Amino acid sequence: MxxxxxxxxxxSECLDRTFxxxxxxxxxxxxxxxxxxxxxxxxxxxxxxxxxxxxxxxxFVQFENKAEADKAIEDxxxxxxxxxxxxxxxxxxPPTEEEKKQKIEAFRAKKAxxxxxxxxxxxxxxxxxxxxxxxxxxxxKEANGDVKPKKTKKKAAxxxxxxxxxxxxxxxxxxxxxxxxxxxxxxADTIFITNLDYKVDVKTLNSLFKELKPKWIHVPTxxxxxxxxxxxxxxxxxVFNKGIAFVKFSSEDLQKxxxxDxxxxxxxxxxxxxxxAIDARIPKTDTEEQNSQEEASQDExx
Numbered sequence: 001m002x003x004x005x006x007x008x009x010x011x012s013e014c015l016d017r018t019f020x021x022x023x024x025x026x027x028x029x030x031x032x033x034x035x036x037x038x039x040x041x042x043x044x045x046x047x048x049x050x051x052x053x054x055x056x057x058x059x060f061v062q063f064e065n066k067a068e069a070d071k072a073i074e075d076x077x078x079x080x081x082x083x084x085x086x087x088x089x090x091x092x093x094p095p096t097e098e099e100k101k102q103k104i105e106a107f108r109a110k111k112a113x114x115x116x117x118x119x120x121x122x123x124x125x126x127x128x129x130x131x132x133x134x135x136x137x138x139x140x141k142e143a144n145g146d147v148k149p150k151k152t153k154k155k156a157a158x159x160x161x162x163x164x165x166x167x168x169x170x171x172x173x174x175x176x177x178x179x180x181x182x183x184x185x186x187x188a189d190t191i192f193i194t195n196l197d198y199k200v201d202v203k204t205l206n207s208l209f210k211e212l213k214p215k216w217i218h219v220p221t222x223x224x225x226x227x228x229x230x231x232x233x234x235x236x237x238x239v240f241n242k243g244i245a246f247v248k249f250s251s252e253d254l255q256k257x258x259x260x261d262x263x264x265x266x267x268x269x270x271x272x273x274x275x276x277a278i279d280a281r282i283p284k285t286d287t288e289e290q291n292s293q294e295e296a297s298q299d300e301x302x
Contacts, residue, residue: 196243
């Protein structure tokens with residue numbers, strides 16, 4: 001079947017004659033088309049008392065076989081007919097109900113997929129924003145001292161954990177696996193303290209070990225963004241420690257006595273764990289820490 005764009009006022013008989021007798025433009029004596037059916041869709045409307053039947057500008061012509069339809073398209077596409085050029089091409093049959101249903105389902109599935117993808121992207125974006133907000137809030141709370149440290153069980157205090165802390169900048173709490181499996185030579189005069197309350201500072205530990213007269217105390221502080229650190233200093237607040245500390249004594253006997261007397265002792269609501277430190281991980285003597293210790297000693301004397 002061929003679809004033809006036709007000029008107005010063309011009847012089925014006219015089209016039939018055209019294709020059967022090859023009356024259009026370029027006449028070919030050996031050409032003989034046999035059309036079996038002609039359909040010109042039209043629209044009927046009234047204008048006053050007059051009823052008008054006007055076709056929609058296209059028609060369908062059915063041939064006996066595909067070869068004739070192809071030949072008609074080749075011969076008549078673009079030819080002039082009744083003062084207008086016509087365009088001839090193969091007709092596309094209307095979709096079946098099943099094909100319509102499949103197209104609708106495919107369209108809906110595509111829309112649903114696009115909607116789900118947009119929802120997923122929005123959820124990921126919202127999650128990232130929420131994580132960023134929580135991270136900023138957590139840093140602010142830690143710096144302001146709003147985070148309450150958790151209490152540990154007595155069993156945790158009774159377990160001997162070998163000291164494992166690198167430098168003051170990289171030392172971590174006892175929860176880190178590295179703290180539990182240290183590597184190095186045990187110190188002969190220094191202890192390593194874990195599970196500290198995060199508000200404990202040099203003065204607090206100096207007061208705790210004052211009877212053993214420690215040589216120096218080091219309490220590593222947490223790393224916080226510069227703008228938060230600057231704000232805390234302006235308000236006179238100290239930054240929290242990392243939950244660990246090093247205390248050096250003048251002899252091995254005092255070191256062992258400190259472990260025996262203070263391991264499992266409660267300090268600021270938390271049971272501290274005291275053990276032998278590892279020489280390779282003990283930080284160098286910090287002048288600032290020594291000064292803080294001296295200030296603490298002077299405060300106690302006063």
